[in-house]
Amino acid sequence: MSTAVDIPRFVRANQVEALPPPNLARGPIAWIRENLFSGPFNTILTLVVFYLLYVTVPPLVRFLLIDAVWTGTDRAACRADTGGSEAGACWAFIWDKINYFIYGSYTVSQRWRVDIFFALLAVGVVWLLWLRAPRRDLGAVYFFWIFPIVSYVLLTGGNADFGLRFWMGFAIFGALVIALFAFFAALLKTAMRPALIMGGGIVAVIGITLALVDIDFGLAHVPTSLWGGVLVTLLVATVGIVVSLPFGIVLALGRRSKLPIVRMASVIFIEFVRGVPLITVLIMANTMLPLFLPGDMTVDRLLRPLIGTALFASAYMAEVVRGGLQAMPKGQYEGAMSLGLNYPQMMTLIILPQALRIVIPGIVNTFIGLFKDTSLVAIVGIFDLVKTIEASRIDPNWAAPTIGITGYAFAALFYFIFCFGMSRYSLGVERRLAAGQNR
Amino acid sequence: MQTAVSQTSPPQRSFLYDPKVRGIFYQVVLVLAIVYLFYVAATNAIENLQRAKIASGFGFLNNTAGFDISQTLIQFSAAGGTYGDAFIVGLLNTLLVSAIGIFFTTILGFVIGIARLSKNWMVAKVAMVYVEVLRNIPLLVQLLFWYIAVLGTLPQPRNSLEMGAGFYLNSRGLFMAKPIWGPNISVVLAALVIGLVGTLVYRRWARKQQEQTGRQYPVGKVTLALVLGLPILTWIVLALTGANPITFELPRKGTFNLTGGMQILPEFVALLLGLVTYTAAFIAEVVRAGILAVSKGQTEAAGSLGLTPGQTLRLVVIPQAMRVIIPPLTSQYLNLTKNSSLAVAIGYPDLVQVFMGTVLNQTGQAIEVVVITMGVYLTISLVTSFIMNIYNRRVAIVER
Numbered sequence: 001m002s003t004a005v006d007i008p009r010f011v012r013a014n015q016v017e018a019l020p021p022p023n024l025a026r027g028p029i030a031w032i033r034e035n036l037f038s039g040p041f042n043t044i045l046t047l048v049v050f051y052l053l054y055v056t057v058p059p060l061v062r063f064l065l066i067d068a069v070w071t072g073t074d075r076a077a078c079r080a081d082t083g084g085s086e087a088g089a090c091w092a093f094i095w096d097k098i099n100y101f102i103y104g105s106y107t108v109s110q111r112w113r114v115d116i117f118f119a120l121l122a123v124g125v126v127w128l129l130w131l132r133a134p135r136r137d138l139g140a141v142y143f144f145w146i147f148p149i150v151s152y153v154l155l156t157g158g159n160a161d162f163g164l165r166f167w168m169g170f171a172i173f174g175a176l177v178i179a180l181f182a183f184f185a186a187l188l189k190t191a192m193r194p195a196l197i198m199g200g201g202i203v204a205v206i207g208i209t210l211a212l213v214d215i216d217f218g219l220a221h222v223p224t225s226l227w228g229g230v231l232v233t234l235l236v237a238t239v240g241i242v243v244s245l246p247f248g249i250v251l252a253l254g255r256r257s258k259l260p261i262v263r264m265a266s267v268i269f270i271e272f273v274r275g276v277p278l279i280t281v282l283i284m285a286n287t288m289l290p291l292f293l294p295g296d297m298t299v300d301r302l303l304r305p306l307i308g309t310a311l312f313a314s315a316y317m318a319e320v321v322r323g324g325l326q327a328m329p330k331g332q333y334e335g336a337m338s339l340g341l342n343y344p345q346m347m348t349l350i351i352l353p354q355a356l357r358i359v360i361p362g363i364v365n366t367f368i369g370l371f372k373d374t375s376l377v378a379i380v381g382i383f384d385l386v387k388t389i390e391a392s393r394i395d396p397n398w399a400a401p402t403i404g405i406t407g408y409a410f411a412a413l414f415y416f417i418f419c420f421g422m423s424r425y426s427l428g429v430e431r432r433l434a435a436g437q438n439r
Numbered sequence: 440m441q442t443a444v445s446q447t448s449p450p451q452r453s454f455l456y457d458p459k460v461r462g463i464f465y466q467v468v469l470v471l472a473i474v475y476l477f478y479v480a481a482t483n484a485i486e487n488l489q490r491a492k493i494a495s496g497f498g499f500l501n502n503t504a505g506f507d508i509s510q511t512l513i514q515f516s517a518a519g520g521t522y523g524d525a526f527i528v529g530l531l532n533t534l535l536v537s538a539i540g541i542f543f544t545t546i547l548g549f550v551i552g553i554a555r556l557s558k559n560w561m562v563a564k565v566a567m568v569y570v571e572v573l574r575n576i577p578l579l580v581q582l583l584f585w586y587i588a589v590l591g592t593l594p595q596p597r598n599s600l601e602m603g604a605g606f607y608l609n610s611r612g613l614f615m616a617k618p619i620w621g622p623n624i625s626v627v628l629a630a631l632v633i634g635l636v637g638t639l640v641y642r643r644w645a646r647k648q649q650e651q652t653g654r655q656y657p658v659g660k661v662t663l664a665l666v667l668g669l670p671i672l673t674w675i676v677l678a679l680t681g682a683n684p685i686t687f688e689l690p691r692k693g694t695f696n697l698t699g700g701m702q703i704l705p706e707f708v709a710l711l712l713g714l715v716t717y718t719a720a721f722i723a724e725v726v727r728a729g730i731l732a733v734s735k736g737q738t739e740a741a742g743s744l745g746l747t748p749g750q751t752l753r754l755v756v757i758p759q760a761m762r763v764i765i766p767p768l769t770s771q772y773l774n775l776t777k778n779s780s781l782a783v784a785i786g787y788p789d790l791v792q793v794f795m796g797t798v799l800n801q802t803g804q805a806i807e808v809v810v811i812t813m814g815v816y817l818t819i820s821l822v823t824s825f826i827m828n829i830y831n832r833r834v835a836i837v838e839r
Contacts, residue, residue, distance in 0.1 A: 420571060
């Protein structure tokens with residue numbers, strides 16, 4: 001066998017001198033050279049970016065902070081012809097109008113109720129989103145049942161005053177529901193007790209809800225036409241999430257159902273809503289909802305866009321939840337069935353707890369979208385934050401050239417803080433959930 | 440003697456436990472509920488419309504509109520235009536801003552997406568800040584901001600900024616020379632078509648040559664020369680021989696306003712700026728995710744085959760990344776089209792502003808108007824997603 005013996009080889013006899021240590025392999029200057037000036041192209045890029053920053057950032061900082069007007073009671077402070085400064089943002093305007101931006105025209109003496117609503121909302125959000133919070137199941141009950149009722153009573157004043165006739169009607173309705181459950185239990189030859197408990201439970205939940213709305217807590221009535229600002233923005237977002245999550249889950253289950261009509265109805269609803277812009281849904285809710293109801297029934301002006309956004313958000317939520325359902329391995333379904341669980345038990349005990357957990361980032365992202373979209377209710381004439389700014393912008397008391405930009409800068413800051421915070425949260429959850437996979 | 444054998448046949452259970460029967464029961468209940476809902480809504484609507492004396496049906500589309508629209512791509516006047524014409528004007532305006540927006544947002548989005556993956560720390564960070572800021576502020580606020588920022592800084596018409604070459608800028612928009620196509624434009628167009636066909640033929644030939652001989656031909660340069668060079672050359676030749684195919688109508692400055700020429704509305708500019716910068720932030724994330732989805736082994740394998748970094752990007756990474764990028768990219772395009780309906784907030788005459796705004800208020804025929812408008816958007820989305828499904832089936836990796 002031929003080998004490579006005849007290839008001439010060279011063996012060095014003496015040791016080569018060691019290379020000098022690389023100069024600056026670490027340290028700030030080396031880092032700058034490595035990351036910013038590693039070649040001619042990179043150097044040019046860096047310089048271009050520096051130039052862009054130089055053009056944009058200093059004027060922005062000067063406008064928003066250095067040259068800004070911080071104090072003042074009317075337009076004089078922000079107009080050059082009256083001795084003020086036009087060079088910077090007019091924060092005095094925001095400061096002067098801050099209560100209007102937060103509460104709208106909500107009755108001044110009753111604004112503590114709005115503050116309590118904000119606090120309750122914060123409690124509910126933290127309870128649900130903090131993954132290590134105790135008793136998150138109770139948190140869900142709080143957020144999706146107790147909190148909406150309490151908020152309704154707080155904000156409107158409650159005291160719906162249904163009257164005796166209504167309650168007698170409700171008693172008959174309740175008896176009928178319980179009887180229906182008993183009838184089905186008898187028909188299916190199953191135990192009577194759980195059926196009665198279930199029927200009674202449903203009647204009790206509805207009854208308590210109605211009773212709380214009915215009772216006179218002595219709170220003055222505040223019509224929704226006075227609500228505005230951040231209150232309405234958060235309200236639309238909250239109603240959106242409280243309605244869209246359960247409704248979205250139902251739609252997602254419907255879309256994954258084996259029953260053809262159920263599946264078709266869900267698909268049509270989801271694809272229809274996702275195919276049209278939100279603004280058309282809002283205009284539809286605004287103009288068509290009153291048409292579809294009996295002539296003597298009116299829908300509150302604020303309720304119409306609430307229904308529109310809630311329906312809109314449900315379709316998007318349904319697709320997120322569907323993603324979670326599809327991500328569940330088939331073995332989970334088979335395992336649940338082999339234990340003899342029926343469909344509701346399988347879904348509520350096995351599938352949904354896991355599926356919802358993995359789509360928390362998706363849900364939060366949908367919520368960010370919903371939160372940004374709440375600004376569109378301004379277009380149909382609801383006084384949310386954007387609309388209150390629009391309205392204040394043309395206030396003659398504050399007629400100055402920088403008012404518009406200042407107002408929108410404030411709105412941008414408000415939305416940015418909320419949305420950015422939520423997106424950081426969703427990233428954090430994503431990383432935590434992925435931690436199990438990173439071995 | 441036989442003992443009682445218990446399990447000769449399965450125990451008889453009520454048919455109510457049959458999943459099929461239950462399925463039918465649930466679906467019947469659902470259908471009844473939906474039918475009832477629609478029935479109640481329809482009867483109420485008919486009754487309400489009769490009481491308000493509002494006509495129904497689509498006859499209103501032939502009635503004279505009686506209002507002007509600030510930007511029309513087709514002939515439209517308050518006196519002669521019908522509601523149907525107004526619908527078409529609005530639809531064309533929506534399609535115009537969407538098409539131009541999609542073009543620019545794709546470029547900006549890809550640039551920022553690639554910048555986010557740049558090894559240059561500065562570039563990557565600036566791109567990240569751009570994405571985070573733009574994504575987390577509602578489009579409506581951005582649009583209003585642009586509208587004020589664009590409109591507020593512009594001078595009155597009488598003090599129009601003269602920018603030379605027939606460009607004027609004032610608070611009514613950007614005025615520029617309006618091209619008037621002469622009869623010889625067909626020659627230039629013919630040159631363009633010849634260039635396109637020639638490119639296709641050349642590309643095919645070059646590809647075949649490369650597959651057979653391994654020689655590479657300068658496809659890019661030839662494409663540029665044929666598609667751009669040929670029509671421009673034809674134009675120059677025509678212009679020199681005195682048969683210029685395009686003449687320009689310059690805007691003339693009057694005392695109070697500019698007449699003639701072409702006008703670009705500030706609303707259009709603000710809407711375009713807002714849509715392009717907002718959607719680009721989302722496209723940048725799509726592009727980034729797509730490029731990161733191509734496994735590192737692909738790049739390494741390409742490198743070990745001796746491809747240069749440029750070739751690796753062009754021949755290995757991008758074709759695979761596109762498979763991941765295109766579906767979400769399409770949904771971003773749809774989002775841009777749907778978001779263009781926010782034009783109503785700043786007064787750009789798009790479909791929603793013209794049809795769901797003015798026409799709806801004038802006629803009061805809410806149901807018809809809403810159905811038509813939603814039908815347009817729905818058709819656009821469904822057709823796009825249908826095409827996407829076909830595309831996805833074609834590019835999906837066929838597994839063994």
